[in-house]
Amino acid sequence: MSFSIKEWIKRPEEPFIVAGPCSAETEEQVLETARLISKDSRVKVFRSGVWKPRTRPGHFEGVGETALEWLKKAKVETGLLTTIEVANTNHIEAALRHDIDMVWLGARTTVNPFMVQELAEALKGTDIPVMVKNPVNPDLQLWVGAVERLQKVGLENVIAVHRGFSSLSQNKYRNYPNWALLIEFKSLMPEVPVICDPSHIAGRREMILEVSQRAIDLDTDGLMIETHIDPENAKTDSRQQVSPAQLAETLDQLVFRSARSSNFEFLNRLEQLRKRIDKIDLDIIDLLSARMQIVEEIGLYKKDNDITVLQIERWKEILKNMIAQAENSEVNIEFVKQVYQLIHEESIRLQTDVMNQKLAKNDE
Ligand code: PEP
Ligand code: MN
Numbered sequence: 001m002s003f004s005i006k007e008w009i010k011r012p013e014e015p016f017i018v019a020g021p022c023s024a025e026t027e028e029q030v031l032e033t034a035r036l037i038s039k040d041s042r043v044k045v046f047r048s049g050v051w052k053p054r055t056r057p058g059h060f061e062g063v064g065e066t067a068l069e070w071l072k073k074a075k076v077e078t079g080l081l082t083t084i085e086v087a088n089t090n091h092i093e094a095a096l097r098h099d100i101d102m103v104w105l106g107a108r109t110t111v112n113p114f115m116v117q118e119l120a121e122a123l124k125g126t127d128i129p130v131m132v133k134n135p136v137n138p139d140l141q142l143w144v145g146a147v148e149r150l151q152k153v154g155l156e157n158v159i160a161v162h163r164g165f166s167s168l169s170q171n172k173y174r175n176y177p178n179w180a181l182l183i184e185f186k187s188l189m190p191e192v193p194v195i196c197d198p199s200h201i202a203g204r205r206e207m208i209l210e211v212s213q214r215a216i217d218l219d220t221d222g223l224m225i226e227t228h229i230d231p232e233n234a235k236t237d238s239r240q241q242v243s244p245a246q247l248a249e250t251l252d253q254l255v256f257r258s259a260r261s262s263n264f265e266f267l268n269r270l271e272q273l274r275k276r277i278d279k280i281d282l283d284i285i286d287l288l289s290a291r292m293q294i295v296e297e298i299g300l301y302k303k304d305n306d307i308t309v310l311q312i313e314r315w316k317e318i319l320k321n322m323i324a325q326a327e328n329s330e331v332n333i334e335f336v337k338q339v340y341q342l343i344h345e346e347s348i349r350l351q352t353d354v355m356n357q358k359l360a361k362n363d364e
Contacts (some may be wrong), residue, residue, distance in 0.1 A: 003044045005081065005102055005129045009157050012193040012244060014223030015256055016159070019247055020047035022199075022237040023060065024067035030074055033229040036244035037116040038078035042251050045102060046071070046080040047224060051091060052236055060235040068098035075099070077300075083131070087115070096126065104131035105146065107163055107200075111135040116146045120153045129157035131224075133197065134185075138165040139180050144188055145307045160185060160194045162215065164201035167302060174203020174240070177211065179218060186219070195222035199240045205231065208242060209250050216256055225250065286345070295347045299354035309351045317346060 008016060008101075019037050024030045027230035029133055032045050046311045052062040071082045081101040086092050087109050095103050109115050110133055123130065130150055135142040143160065143246060150158050162301065164175025186194055196209045196215030228234045302309065319340055326336040 003081065003168040004284050005045070005158050006127070008044075009129065009159065009193055012221040014198065015042070015216070016045075016193070016195055017043045018045040018047050018195070018222070018224040018242075019043045019227040020045075020083075021234065022049055022226045022241060023052050023062055023235055024050055024070055025060075025063070025235050027070045027073070028311065030067065030070040031077070033227060033244065034074035034078045034080055036078050036229065037227055037247065040244075040248050043247075044081060045075055046078070047082050047083050047104075047226075048138075049236070050084045051087060051322055053087065053106055054086075054236075065094050065098075068094060068100065070234055071100065072098055075101075076255070077190070077322065086119065089118060092119065092122045096128070101126075104130040104161065105133060107133045107136045109133075110146045111137065111142060113142070113145060113149070116149045120149045120155070123150070123155055124153040127155070127157065130155055131159045131161045131195070133161045133163045134165065134181075136166050136175075138167075138176075138181055140181055140184055140188070143185060147189060158192060160189070160192050162194055162201075162220065163197035173201055173208070173211075175201050177201050177214070182215075182218060182220075193221040195224055196220045197224040199224070199226040199237070199242075202240060204239045205242045205246065208240070209253055212250065212254055216254060240310070276317075291343070292347070292350055295350050296354050299351035303355045309348055309355065326327065 005016075008014075021029065023329055030048060035294060037043050037046060048067065050062050050067045050071075051064060052060065054061055067082070071084070074080065075082050082099075083102040083104060084091075084095055084100055085106045086095055086103045087106060092103065105116065105119060109119070132143070132146050132150065136145070147158055147160060162177070162185075164173060164177045165181070167173075167176035182194065182196075196212065198211035199213065202211045203209050208225060212225070215223065225247055226241045227244055227247045228238075228241040230244065231238055231243055231246075234241050299309070319337065322336055322340050323333055326333050
């Protein structure tokens with residue numbers, strides 16, 4: 001086998017593509033899916049759920065250990081490496097016994113530090129690569145904590161998987177991507193490769209390409225895409241799985257851009273553009289500072305004349321003018337509204353402070 005996950009983790013330059021069914025259902029389904037997937041050399045690892053975490057009982061819960069034999073056959077025949085989800089120590093023992101190459105912790109496991117710790121202890125002493133899905137809820141610390149627990153027992157090959165988050169509000173995703181949280185994860189743990197699972201974010205196959213491209217544009221290191229020989233009739237997650245042909249099509253359409261470049265001219269131009277941005281950012285802070293000084297002056301003036309801090313008509317007028325300006329300048333109106341809401345809140349806070357200080361002085 002020429003591809004080594006451990007080597008890749010040290011230099012994650014080419015995208016790490018994991019594909020395979022949500023669940024292993026039959027030997028035929030596993031082998032046929034693996035055969036077709038393996039025709040595409042971009043796919044390195046074959047995934048399959050063996051024990052399935054179902055929200056409610058009474059649904060297909062995976063075929064269990066039997067499937068590990070099928071995965072072994074798939075690996076021998078196709079050369080693809082294999083990965084499964086593990087959620088307890090028995091799962092880990094079985095995975096190791098059956099030569100599974102890599103394991104992953106599911107979103108319902110990452111939420112529970114007790115479980116993560118138990119799994120970390122069970123994996124201690126092995127050097128099996130582990131993928132850690134983000135927790136179901138948008139809690140960055142839980143995700144970081146799970147990765148740390150694995151690293152602390154000496155596991156060096158940990159990869160994070162962004163699979164989106166449950167959300168109370170209705171939106172077009174099955175699991176809301178919360179890209180900002182992904183970016184924060186990457187800045188807290190820059191040494192940990194992150195791949196994206198667009199299947200569980202999108203929840204429907206029509207959206208896999210769009211979500212994958214978005215993730216790649218944010219410099220993620222690869223993708224995990226649920227792929228099934230007969231997606232429509234899959235026993236789990238049938239709406240979001242793609243066929244091996246659709247997988248290849250998706251990979252063809254994606255534009256992988258490099259976050260790094262050694263082209264001197266490119267770097268030079270990028271540097272110049274960044275310097276301009278830095279200058280504008282400093283100007284923004286200077287302008288905010290100047291605005292807030294005037295706000296303080298107005299606060300004192302209002303106080304001396306017994307006028308309330310908030311004058312709703314004035315606020316409406318500012319907002320109207322700024323929206324008009326945004327329209328003229330082709331800046332996103334929603335964005336400008338939000339920025340002005342924050343500026344206004346801060347101005348009110350400052351004026352209220354100024355008035356209270358003045359009051360305190362008068363009391364002395
Ligand atoms: C899966 O990968 O099939 C799965 C159950 O994922 P998650 O833990 O992200 O829900
Ligand atoms: Mn699934």
